[in-house]
Each structure stands twice: as structure tokens, then as C-alpha cells.
Amino acid sequence: MxxxxxxxxxxxxxxxxTLSERLxxxxxxxxxxxxxxxxxxxxxxxxxxxxxxxxxxxxxxxxDILKAIxxxxxxxxxxxxxxxxxxxxxxxxxxxxxxxxxMKPVEIDSLTEKIEMALGKKQK
Amino acid sequence: xxxxxxxxxxIDRLRRKVVSWSxxxxxxxxxxxxxxxxxxxSLRVRIFFLICTLAGIPIVVITVISYGWLQSALxxxxxxxxxxxxxxxRQSIEFFIEERISALRFLASDNSFGQLSDKKYLxxxxxxxxxxxxxxxxLGMINSEGVQLTYSGPYDLRGKNYTNQYWFNxxxxxxxxxxxxFMGYRKIPHFAxxxxxxxxxxxxxxxxxxxxDMATLNRYISxxxxxxxxxxxxxxxxGILQTTSRFHGNILEKINIEIPPTKGTVSLxxxxxxxxAPFIFGLTTIKNSPWIIAVTVNSTAQTKLFDLLTSDMDxxxxxxxxxxxxxxxxxxxxxxxxxxxxxxxxxxxxxIVQTHHTGRLASIGxxxxxxxHEINNPLAIINEKAGxxxxxxxxxxxxxxxxxxxxxxxxxxxSVNRCRTITHRLLxxxxxxxxxxxxxxxxxxxxxxxxxxxKEVLYRNIKLETHLQEDLPRIISDKGQxxxxxxxxxxxxxxxxxxxxxxxxSTEVKDRERVRVSIMDNGQGIPKDTIKxxxxxxxxxxxxxKGTGLxxxxxxxxxxxxxxxxxxxxxxxxxSTFYVELPIRAVGQ
Amino acid sequence: xxxxxLSFINRILSSYVHEVRNYLAIIKETNGLMKDIIQIGxxxxxxxxxxxxxxxxxxxxIERAAAITDYLHxxxxxxxxxxAAVSINELIEELIALMTRLAYRRRIAFEKExxxxxxxxxxxxxxxxxxxxxxxxxxxxxxxxxxxxxxxxSFSEGRLRINVSSxxxxxxxxxxxxxxxxEINGLAVDLGAEISKDGNDLVIxxxxxx
Numbered sequence: 001m002x003x004x005x006x007x008x009x010x011x012x013x014x015x016x017x018t019l020s021e022r023l024x025x026x027x028x029x030x031x032x033x034x035x036x037x038x039x040x041x042x043x044x045x046x047x048x049x050x051x052x053x054x055x056x057x058x059x060x061x062x063x064d065i066l067k068a069i070x071x072x073x074x075x076x077x078x079x080x081x082x083x084x085x086x087x088x089x090x091x092x093x094x095x096x097x098x099x100x101x102x103m104k105p106v107e108i109d110s111l112t113e114k115i116e117m118a119l120g121k122k123q124k
Numbered sequence: 125x126x127x128x129x130x131x132x133x134x135i136d137r138l139r140r141k142v143v144s145w146s147x148x149x150x151x152x153x154x155x156x157x158x159x160x161x162x163x164x165x166s167l168r169v170r171i172f173f174l175i176c177t178l179a180g181i182p183i184v185v186i187t188v189i190s191y192g193w194l195q196s197a198l199x200x201x202x203x204x205x206x207x208x209x210x211x212x213x214r215q216s217i218e219f220f221i222e223e224r225i226s227a228l229r230f231l232a233s234d235n236s237f238g239q240l241s242d243k244k245y246l247x248x249x250x251x252x253x254x255x256x257x258x259x260x261x262x263l264g265m266i267n268s269e270g271v272q273l274t275y276s277g278p279y280d281l282r283g284k285n286y287t288n289q290y291w292f293n294x295x296x297x298x299x300x301x302x303x304x305x306f307m308g309y310r311k312i313p314h315f316a317x318x319x320x321x322x323x324x325x326x327x328x329x330x331x332x333x334x335x336x337d338m339a340t341l342n343r344y345i346s347x348x349x350x351x352x353x354x355x356x357x358x359x360x361x362x363g364i365l366q367t368t369s370r371f372h373g374n375i376l377e378k379i380n381i382e383i384p385p386t387k388g389t390v391s392l393x394x395x396x397x398x399x400x401a402p403f404i405f406g407l408t409t410i411k412n413s414p415w416i417i418a419v420t421v422n423s424t425a426q427t428k429l430f431d432l433l434t435s436d437m438d439x440x441x442x443x444x445x446x447x448x449x450x451x452x453x454x455x456x457x458x459x460x461x462x463x464x465x466x467x468x469x470x471x472x473x474x475x476i477v478q479t480h481h482t483g484r485l486a487s488i489g490x491x492x493x494x495x496x497h498e499i500n501n502p503l504a505i506i507n508e509k510a511g512x513x514x515x516x517x518x519x520x521x522x523x524x525x526x527x528x529x530x531x532x533x534x535x536x537x538x539s540v541n542r543c544r545t546i547t548h549r550l551l552x553x554x555x556x557x558x559x560x561x562x563x564x565x566x567x568x569x570x571x572x573x574x575x576x577x578x579k580e581v582l583y584r585n586i587k588l589e590t591h592l593q594e595d596l597p598r599i600i601s602d603k604g605q606x607x608x609x610x611x612x613x614x615x616x617x618x619x620x621x622x623x624x625x626x627x628x629x630s631t632e633v634k635d636r637e638r639v640r641v642s643i644m645d646n647g648q649g650i651p652k653d654t655i656k657x658x659x660x661x662x663x664x665x666x667x668x669x670k671g672t673g674l675x676x677x678x679x680x681x682x683x684x685x686x687x688x689x690x691x692x693x694x695x696x697x698x699x700s701t702f703y704v705e706l707p708i709r710a711v712g713q
Numbered sequence: 714x715x716x717x718x719l720s721f722i723n724r725i726l727s728s729y730v731h732e733v734r735n736y737l738a739i740i741k742e743t744n745g746l747m748k749d750i751i752q753i754g755x756x757x758x759x760x761x762x763x764x765x766x767x768x769x770x771x772x773x774x775i776e777r778a779a780a781i782t783d784y785l786h787x788x789x790x791x792x793x794x795x796x797a798a799v800s801i802n803e804l805i806e807e808l809i810a811l812m813t814r815l816a817y818r819r820r821i822a823f824e825k826e827x828x829x830x831x832x833x834x835x836x837x838x839x840x841x842x843x844x845x846x847x848x849x850x851x852x853x854x855x856x857x858x859x860x861x862x863x864x865x866x867s868f869s870e871g872r873l874r875i876n877v878s879s880x881x882x883x884x885x886x887x888x889x890x891x892x893x894x895x896e897i898n899g900l901a902v903d904l905g906a907e908i909s910k911d912g913n914d915l916v917i918x919x920x921x922x923x
Binding site: 481482484485486488489490491492493495496497499500503506507510511513514517518524526529530533534536537540543544547548550551553554 | 718719722723726727729730733734737740741744745747748751752754761764765768769771772775778779782783785786788789790791792793795839
């Protein structure tokens, strides 16, 4: 069975690369990009199943990237990563079309659980 | 470029000058306590004199006007009364004389020359006449040669020749004559009335003459309403007294007053003579006589008014009491007004201190929140690295590689260091909240502020340049408050520039006493009509709910208290530059 | 009072930093130990069982650091505005979390009994923090080692009740309070709250809308 494609977007290279490796160990085909400019190109070229997107990146508003991804392909599920949760976060992510959001530092098992739920929704 | 410090237009400067003179002495320096006792004491004194002047001027004006009006009203009343009294007396005297003249004329016309020449008959007439007019002294008939043919009276004047006497000729010419007063044989003042009787059958005339006692006229004169220092008397046209005078001489003496021209009505003249207080000289002619009624009045309306006012000591005491009460009331009012001002200023100071405090708390809160955000990243990295280590051990088919692990361990270590740096910065900031003045490196201070804003700047792709003079002297100041100011200004610059904009921070020595920090941005700039207000409290150009407009006014206040100055230059569409000048030595050193 | 308020924030921030640093220190040492073991060890492979323990420790510290950082974040945002609708329980949790190190230094523990479902109250959150801090700090300074400070919340007569009590030996010459009684009363008045004594307990009554 083809592995689910996950695209990880975060400007913290050490974080993104390590999490990417951990997700790969868990059977996902994970790639990481570290800048907002590269995101949309990667999304267009790889067409991932799930995008894990950091909200705060230099030179870009995470919600704008979310909107662009959804416009390109609404079936791509996006999980937002944020430093701190708040009602505003929930509202913004829901209105932007994100599947869910998670707080850093990320609990890997919770993340994989959310990825599976996103994939399940996608298949429906 | 438009330069703006605190608003200092000409009108504004003038207004501040007037306000500062008339209301509040301004503090003499940035560190002077605006709520000092001396300022309020000075203010109380100024307000007291201001109230006294403002209240006193109209009172004085009204008093002067009222006094003058009252004086003139009293004078008019006095003059009218005087005139009335004199007029009344004149009329009485005129009537008296007229009556006597009429009576004599009647006698003359009703009796023949022959009857009048009869001594016995004349005596009878005299007795009847005297019965009617008590003041009659004698009665005589003089022929046209001027010889007294008959006489009835206390003297023996029969045969006396009056041909050369003025009265005889005057009576012969005019038909009637009233004489001046003369002393009789018994040194009693009399006057004479002579009437002419024509004798057409003889082609000649005779004169009937009566001598009248002045007593009645004296009585009339005494009815003029006068005070003790005043005088009323009758004079002739030459100023010779015809009746007794209290102050101006005896009968038949000339008064020492120049007689002004007389009119038909009573005239009042103010006379000034050397060595004497001015007085009123009132006079009017008496018809059918050579006389003038005269009055001299020393008690004028002015004196009367003054006497009136000063005679009532109760009123004087009351006025003094009211004056003292008024002064006390003024002092109380001044104290109350100053208390209101002081309370208002204190409230304002407290409000400013409170808003400053609130602003400070808000900025501390922002910093602490920023730190919390920042720390999460290295924590997340450590988490992933450690997690990967675990994964490699649990999930990988091959045993984990040592080199790989060492790499992960190093990454963890680096992240731990990063956390430590962030927390070290936070600790430094926290500790600095207590410290007031210390020797600081301004470049380091600015550097720390920029570090706090690193993430935000990076996030928006803003280019934040620094041109910090290397050998900038260390300054004595409050690092915590300075950081708050720079944070505020740089945050404003961040808000003003678009994504990808430029902010440049530079430091330099301005002169021997000051250093200067410039914060330049290429943002939207500040319009001319806005720039003069930007340091005012509660002035904001941000939308509702986005800014309280406190930042710059608080920053202005902080820099002022530190002995420095903030100014701004700006051009719409090009950007703004804020200049912060600080003394190298703290104020007072 | 404003300087004391800043001083209180200073202490809270310092306490957080020290707390986090402890976690970081443990992570660092554990990390260093793993490095040493790898470098010393002769085989190319890493000893799994031992390392899993280390990693577990590191993860625990991360969790603690993340948790307290979350409390710092919440505390920091309490300074955003002067009046806000807040949960008293949340405020108390934050403060206790951030004061844990201060209490730990004196070997004093916190106990919480925070009743659920309490209505929100509209107050100045940082002022409430400051008031509660003063009260707790005064207890900490008077208690001997191994003492306990207990905070309980409830709702009665239309008001929220925060009951601060302590168990343990009292130290007569304890450290000076941050706030004196007059200051505590002044803070309560500013907050619209009422302070009373209930035996040895101190009770803060806060209306639902102050």
C-alpha cells in the first residue's frame, strides 16, 4: 500500500527535519520545507495528502498559506502548528478550512492520530 | 521634512505664558516635583490678589460712582432746598414791602394834602397804621420843597429839610422809594418807604414817608434753613449789610465778599477766598427794594455726606468688619480653588502614573508572552530530537548508530543553550524593573530590545539595520525605562512599514553632554496635521481597539524625566525618523 | 504600590526562569551523560534500555518546561487589559504554577481544592494575581519547612470565595512580607473584593462583577 504523503512546513530546520524523520519511521512519506516561498511549489509538485503547517513563519501568514493550499486542492488536509492555543486560533483555523491545530512541542502519538483522522476524512 | 517637538505654535506659547503667569508657576526643570508646596502657595497668593482685584475694582468703581452720584444728588437736593428757602424768604420780604408800599399809597391817595398836613390827623393815621403794621416807627409828610411839614413819631423832625437827600429826590422821581437801612437816633436799624402824592390842583406834590423797624425783616431772614456755620442776611447793591450777620460783619458794614451779578432767581456761586474754605454764596434781589438776600453756606452736600457717613460709627465698624470678612472669604476662596487645582493635578498625575504603570505592565506582558512563544521552539526541537532517539531505538530494525545519536545529542544541547539565552534575557529584564539609575551601554540596551523583536521582524521580512557608534560613551540612566521607550518606538516603526520594509537604528554622540539615538523607518510617514499631536496622551492614529495612544506620550514623559528629549521628522510616503537625545550624566549629576 | 507590583512580576518571571532552567539543566545533564556513554562505549550500537530511560527523563522535563511556559504565556497576557472576564480557578492555577519554585525553595508545598463550574468574574486579573501573591507569600515567609499552603475556591452568597490556609510550624522570625496588611487591604479595595479572617484562614470574597 502506498504510504501517505505528508508535507511538513516549518522554518525551524532542526525541528522540521527531525519530526520528518520520526514520521518516516512511523511509515509516512514525509518531506519538509523550511520557507513559505517553497510551500506552494512543493504542494503543486508533490500533492501531499496532509500538510502540517507552522502558523508563524517569516515573510508569510500561515492562514494565507492555508487558504492558498485549499484553493489549489481542497482535498489536501492541513494541520496547523502553533506556539500556544487560544480561542482565536481555533476560530481562525476552522474558518480557514484547517483540519485541526496542535501546540508545540508536539506529542508524536497525538500527531499521528490526527494525521490518520485527516486521512480518513480525505478518503470519505 | 517636517520637524515637530512638543506643540509650540506662537499662540500656544502665548497661551502658556498667560496661563503660567496668572495661574500656575511652571516647574523649573524636568525633575522638579510639579506638586510642590511652594507652587501652590504662590498660586494661592496670586489667586487671592486676582480675586481682590477682580472683586475690588467693580466695588471701588461702583462706590466711587455711587458716592459721586449720591453727592451730586445730595448737592442738587441741598441747592434746591437752599434756593427754595431763600426764594420763600424773598417772597415774604417782597410781600412785606409791597404791603407797606400799598398801604402808604392808600394813605396818600385817600387823604388830602390838607389832612396830611394836620398833625392831629396824621397822628391818628399813624396810630391806626401802627396798630395794623406794628413795626412802623414814624410817619411824616414832606412837601415838594423837601420840608417835613408834619411828623408823627418818636422824634421831632418837623421842619427838617430833605431837599438834598437822595431818598427825597428818588421818591419824587419814581413815585415810590424804599431806602437802605439806616441807624435811627436810638441806634436801631430802620428803613424808610416813601410814596409820592401828586397835588394836581396845586401843580405840585408831597411825599408820605414811613420809617419801618428791621425787626420783621430780621425775623424773615432767620427763617432761611441754615446750619450753624451758615449765614443769611440782607445786603444792598454795594454789599453793605442791612441786617445782622453771624460771620460777615455788623449792620451797615460792608461784607468781604465780591458780589456776583444777580439774576431774577436765586443764584448759588462757589466762592474761594484765601485762608478760608470754599463756600456757597447764594443771592437774589428783592423787588421794589435796593436789597439782596444773601446766604453763605459752608456745610455743603459733600460735607453733609461725609458727616452723614462718618457720624454713624456703627456703619463704619460694620464696613470694617465686612472688609475683614471679605478678605478672609477671599483667602478661603483662593485656598479652595488651589485645593481644587491641586486635587485635579494630583488626580491627573495619579492617572498618568496609573496609565504609565498600565502601559508598563502591558509592555512587560508583551515581552513575557514573546519569551513564552520563543522558548517553545527550542523545546519543540529537543522534544523531536529525543523522540527520534527513542524511535530509532524502538522502531528501527537496525541498532541505532552512535554517530547519529551524537548528532542528536548535540542538537539537544544547542537547543538547551538557546533556551538558556532566552531565559537569561528575560531574567535580566525582570531584574531591571527594580533598578533606577545605573551606568549602561546604550548600544547593548538597544541590542537587547532588538533581540526581543527579532521574531516579529523576521516574520514580516523587515530589514532591521543597526549603525551603532562603537565608542559611544556609557550613560547614567534607567535601562528598564529606556528599553520601554525604544520598544515602543521600534514597535511603531514595525507597524508603520510594509512587509519587507526597512528600519534603521543608529547611535551617535551629539555633543559633549548628549548622545542621540535615531530610529528611521521607510513607512507611511506622518501627515503634517497629525505630527504636532503625536506626543499628546490618548492621541492615536490606529483604528479603534488597536491602540490606546499612550505609548508615545508615556515615552515622551520618560525621556523628559531622564533629562532628554524626543523629536520626530517625517514625510508622508517616505517615512519617519525619531530622535531620542539623552544626557550622558543623569540630571542632577 | 506600583513599584511593589513590578517587584512581584519580577519575582514571578524570575521564578519561571529558575524553574525552566532546572528542567533545562536536567535535559543538559542527561544529554551529556548519553554523550559520555556513547563516547566511552566500545560497541557501535547504543545501549537501548539505558537510553530509553534517559530519553524518557528528557521528555518529562520538556513536558514540564512546556507546561510552565504555557502558564507564563497565560500570566503574560493577564497584563493586556485592566478588566477582563476570568476564571478564578485558572488565575490561581497559573499563580501557583509560577510560584512553585518560590515555595519549593522553602520546602513548602501547595495544595489546591478548586471547585469546578464557578462563574466567571470581571476583575483586573494582574491585580488579583498580585493580591493573592501577597497573601501566599506572607504565608510562605511564616511557615517552617515541610509546611503546606492550601488554596480552595467555592461560591456562596453570590460571591466567589478563595480560602487561603496553611498547615505546619510557624516561624516567628520569618522573612518580611512583600505587602503589609494595609497594602493587602488597599489591593482588595482596588479589586472590589473583601478580605476577612476565618480563624487562621484568610478569605478573599470576590463579587462576580467587581
